[in-house]
Amino acid sequence: MSLDKDQIKASYPLPVYNYRVTVEATTLGFSEVSGLSVDYEPVTYKHGLSFAMGAKIIPGMRQPIKLTLKKGIVTGNSFLSTWFQDAYANPFKTAKKNILIDLCDETGKPVVRWKVQGALPIKLDAPTFDANSNDVAIETLELVAHDIQVDYLPK
Template structure:
């Protein structure tokens, strides 16, 4: 049986208990900072490298705009007044053809940093797409 890479178009986002459909999720990246150090009595004429703190990029999620759905804007307003209790965990699952998760990422203690409405164009026929950018405290690949 041949092995093929997974397609990236079949995914699901669990947004604080609600499952939402998005057209695009970007920013699933982790980075390990490097600390360079050379102590004073080192005989080597070079620095040593050690792992430092981890960095996580912001997640950007895009979806179609629906009438009466202002969840992105409501969350952005809530975070301004109650910074501690309105953070959410976001779970992104990459699904196979049987709709089973094959890879799951968990972003913890998220809050919105930017909400963008769709561009408006009088002579266009595209769907209105809105986006939200969220800051995350940690990102892990759940096994």
């Protein structure tokens, strides 16, 4: 059985390099985004019939959601540095932001969207400076988020 072009396109996995990150209404370019995961600590529940049926394993407390955003440093103002400083200067006004991370197809159309809600910066890491290197200067921002939702967008 042969597959046509549309069937191949629908079943072929998307590459990870074609993504877009939007913080509030600002679209930014990042070299890396990681930590899009939700973990629950399993809880073993033993009840009166555990000796016969075995203990139940149920989801417990959710672990904190920690995201990492890496971005090349360019001349001018740094959005990440400004956000980090504003978050602690005005913690009740501008601290938490919502982030959209879109995985796009070959045309740039979003296919899968991660909605990160209530992201708060907790660490801003400057690049390592080395006189013997010609690597790009990358700043790293670590965030703690309230929630992540995944949406598979219609074609």
